[in-house]
Structure formats: structure tokens, C-alpha cells
Amino acid sequence: MADGKKKVKNKDGSYTYYTKSGGKWVKDNTASSSSKNKTSGGSKDTDKRIKDLDKMIEAGKGQVDNILGKDFSLGRVDEGPSSDQTAAIEAAGKDYLNAGINTSGQNTALQHLADLAATAGTRSADSTDLLNRSRSLADTASTLPADVQFALEKMKAGLGGLNSEENTALYESLLGDTNRAFQGAQRDIAGSGAAAGVSNPSLLRAAADDYMRSKLEGAQKVLVANADIQDSRLKTYGDYASSTNTNAFVRSKDALDLYGKNLTGIETNEFNQKLASGQAFNSATEANVNNNRADQISRLGLWGGLVDKGRADNLARVTTNMNSLAGEIAAKTGIVLGIPQYIMGDRASSEANRIAEKAVDKSGGGGGGSSGGGGSKSTPVAGDSFDKPSGFAAGNTVSAVNNGRI
Numbered sequence: 001m002a003d004g005k006k007k008v009k010n011k012d013g014s015y016t017y018y019t020k021s022g023g024k025w026v027k028d029n030t031a032s033s034s035s036k037n038k039t040s041g042g043s044k045d046t047d048k049r050i051k052d053l054d055k056m057i058e059a060g061k062g063q064v065d066n067i068l069g070k071d072f073s074l075g076r077v078d079e080g081p082s083s084d085q086t087a088a089i090e091a092a093g094k095d096y097l098n099a100g101i102n103t104s105g106q107n108t109a110l111q112h113l114a115d116l117a118a119t120a121g122t123r124s125a126d127s128t129d130l131l132n133r134s135r136s137l138a139d140t141a142s143t144l145p146a147d148v149q150f151a152l153e154k155m156k157a158g159l160g161g162l163n164s165e166e167n168t169a170l171y172e173s174l175l176g177d178t179n180r181a182f183q184g185a186q187r188d189i190a191g192s193g194a195a196a197g198v199s200n201p202s203l204l205r206a207a208a209d210d211y212m213r214s215k216l217e218g219a220q221k222v223l224v225a226n227a228d229i230q231d232s233r234l235k236t237y238g239d240y241a242s243s244t245n246t247n248a249f250v251r252s253k254d255a256l257d258l259y260g261k262n263l264t265g266i267e268t269n270e271f272n273q274k275l276a277s278g279q280a281f282n283s284a285t286e287a288n289v290n291n292n293r294a295d296q297i298s299r300l301g302l303w304g305g306l307v308d309k310g311r312a313d314n315l316a317r318v319t320t321n322m323n324s325l326a327g328e329i330a331a332k333t334g335i336v337l338g339i340p341q342y343i344m345g346d347r348a349s350s351e352a353n354r355i356a357e358k359a360v361d362k363s364g365g366g367g368g369g370s371s372g373g374g375g376s377k378s379t380p381v382a383g384d385s386f387d388k389p390s391g392f393a394a395g396n397t398v399s400a401v402n403n404g405r406i
Contacts, residue, residue: 053340060339064332072331074324077317081310089310092303099299100292110288113281120277121270131266134259141255142248152244155237161230162222170222 004020005028017028065072081089102110144152162170 056340056343057336059343060336063339064335067335068331072328074327076321076324079317079321080314085306085310085313089303089306092299092306096296096299096303099296102288102292106288110281110284113277113284117274117277117281121274123266123270127266130262131259134255134262138252138255138259142252144244144248148244152237152241155233155240158233159230159237161226167222167226170225
């Protein structure tokens with residue numbers, strides 16, 4: 001463009017023109033208006049066609065009731081669950097709310113098992129008395145009886161051997177024959193000297209020596225006998241004390257074993273009772289929980305199944321109604337849009353006929369022309385069945401829509 005002018009293309013294909021004034025670009029309304037005017041003829045033609053199409057569509061709408069009937073419908077099915085389905089779903093829901101709830105009998109049984117588990121293994125009075133007796137016996141089993149203690153004390157007191165009285169008695173019993181023999185010897189010696197009128201000191205000394213020797217032997221025998229008695233008493237005391245201690249140990253061991261067996265037996269029974277009752281309670285509780293859970297799942301499944309079935313059935317009914325509605329719309333749309341298609345086809349056919357007639361007229365009659373020199377003018381195909389089709393609503397005839405161009 002010339003210097004000082006420029007044009008800018010608009011979105012609708014037109015142009016806006018600008019001129020440079022005072023160093024700024026200013027819109028040239030004159031040029032822009034002339035550009036718009038160039039497209040105004042096309043816009044009017046488009047508007048005319050749109051109005052023409054609206055009339056054809058209205059003509060099609062006018063035939064819907066005539067063709068399909070005013071009450072045309074493909075029918076509908078009831079949507080939503082039936083009263084029976086609703087009642088069944090509500091019953092299943094209420095039944096689910098009661099699922100997993102123990103009966104009074106179940107609660108009573110569980111409470112009994114809980115009480116048994118809490119008291120199982122409690123020691124009875126008889127068991128306590130048995131253990132007390134066994135413990136008392138174990139504590140006193142090693143205690144020596146009074147007579148045994150007395151015997152041991154006596155035997156222990158005699159471990160020193162014979163006392164002075166016993167020594168004297170033994171000594172005198174051993175010297176009794178010696179004294180009698182010495183006294184007899186003294187009498188014999190004295191008698192023999194008196195008869196002879198002479199004393200015999202040597203015989204008397206020999207008798208005295210024998211007597212002294214016998215006394216020494218007696219004293220030695222007493223010592224030997226005393227030592228033998230000490231040994232014998234010590235052995236007897238040791239044997240008796242050992243036997244007594246052994247018996248006391250055996251009694252104590254047996255008593256402790258008996259106490260241990262009784263205690264072990266009682267504690268084992270108590271433990272087994274606690275274990276068995278606890279296991280019984282736990283098993284019953286677990287089984288009750290599992291049964292309640294299974295009951296809940298079963299009832300929930302039944303309820304959910306009914307709800308799902310109700311939804312599926314309702315979806316099928318809604319789908320059926322939507323398909324029916326779609327069919328109705330398709331039928332009506334087919335009629336509404338079919339009329340414009342029919343009219344436009346008819347127009348095209350009429351236009352083709354006109355063009356053909358003009359061609360025949362220009363060619364001079366084409367083998368069957370009239371004698372008018374200029375040829376006969378084509379007559380529009382009118383007054384046929386397309387002018388007023390049967391069933392068209394008043395004011396919506398094809399002629400009215402077609403503006404007499406058929």
C-alpha cells in the first residue's frame with residue numbers, strides 16, 4: 001500500500017484500514033466500511049437460506065403429529081424398584097442390622113466359660129490341707145523320737161567305760177577267789193606252824209606274793225575289760241546313731257518326696273484346669289466372633305445382592321425408556337429433517353427440468369417444438385401432488401415453503 005496507509009485482516013476475512021496521522025495509526029472508517037459492504041450481499045443471501053430452511057423444518061414439524069399421531073410413543077416401563085423389591089431390600093437391611101448379635105443363650109454360655117476361666121485352678125481347701133500336712137510331716141520327719149534320744153544319751157554317757165562302782169564290782173568279782181585262796185593259804189600256813197611249833201615266813205611270803213600277783217592280774221583284767229566295754233559301747237552307739245540318722249534321713253526324704261509329689265500334682269492339676277478353661281473360653285469366643293462375622297457377611301451379601309439387583313433392574317428399565325425416547329426422537333427427527341430433504345430434492349429436480357426446457361427452447365424445439373418461432377415457454381411443474389401433500393398442516397404446505405418454485 002501507499003506510504004502512510006496499511007490494512008489488517010480480520011477473523012471474518014474482511015480488512016480494517018489505517019492511516020498514519022501525527023505519527024500514530026488511526027482507523028480509516030471509510031475504507032473499513034467499504035470492506036464490510038463487500039460481504040453484506042453474501043450475508044443477506046445466507047440469512048435468506050437460513051429462513052428458508054427454518055420454514056422447511058417447520059413444515060416437517062407440522063407433519064410429525066399427522067404421520068406419527070399426537071399421542072405417538074414407544075411406551076415406557078416403570079422406573080425405580082417395585083414395592084416388593086423395596087420391601088425385600090428394607091427387610092434385608094433390617095436383618096443385616098441384627099446380624100452378629102449374640103442371643104441371650106450365647107451370652108450366658110460365654111459368661112459361664114469366662115467365670116470358669118477366672119476361677120479355674122483355685123486351690124481347694126482339701127488340697128491346701130493335704131499340702132499343709134505333707135509339709136508338716138516333711139519338717140518333722142528328721143526329728144528323733146524322745147525314747148530314741150534318751151537311748152542315745154544313755155549310750156553316749158557310757159562311752160567312757162565302767163564307772164567306779166562298776167570297776168569296783170568287777171575288780172572284787174575278779175579278786176574274790178584270790179582273796180579266798182589267800183585267806184585259806186594263811187590258815188593252812190598258820191595251822192601247820194602251830195602244829196610244828198615253828199612258824200614258816202617263807203611260805204607266808206610266797207602266799208603274799210601270789211596274792212599280790214593275783215591282785216595285779218585282776219586290776220589288769222579290769223582295765224582290759226573296761227577297754228573292751230568302751231569299744232563295744234562305742235561301736236554299739238555308733239551303729240545305733242548311724243541307724244537312727246539313716247532312718248531319720250529316709251523319713252525326711254520320703255516325707256519331702258511325698259510333699260513334692262502332692263505339690264506337683266496339685267499345681268499341675270491347677271495349671272491344667274486354668275489352661276483347659278482358658279482354651280475353652282478362647283475357642284468359644286473365637287468361634288462366636290467368626291460365626292457373627294460370617295453371619296454379618298452373609299446377611300450383608302444378601303442385602304447387597306438385592307440392592308445390586310434392584311439397581312441393575314432399574315438401570316435396565318431406565319435404559320429401555322431412554323432407548324424408547326431415542327427411538328421417538330429419531331422417528332420425529334427423521335420426519336422433521338426428511339421434509340427439507342424432500343423439498344430440496346424436489347427443487348433440484350425442478351431446476352433440472354427448467355434448465356432442460358430452456359435448452360430445448362434455445363435449440364428450436366428439439367424435434368417436437370411448437371410453431372411459434374421462439375419456442376414454447378416451459379411451464380413449471382406445479383399443481384402436482386407436491387403442492388399440497390396429504391396430511392400437511394395448514395400454512396405448512398410444500399408450496400408455501402417452496403415459495404411456488406416447484
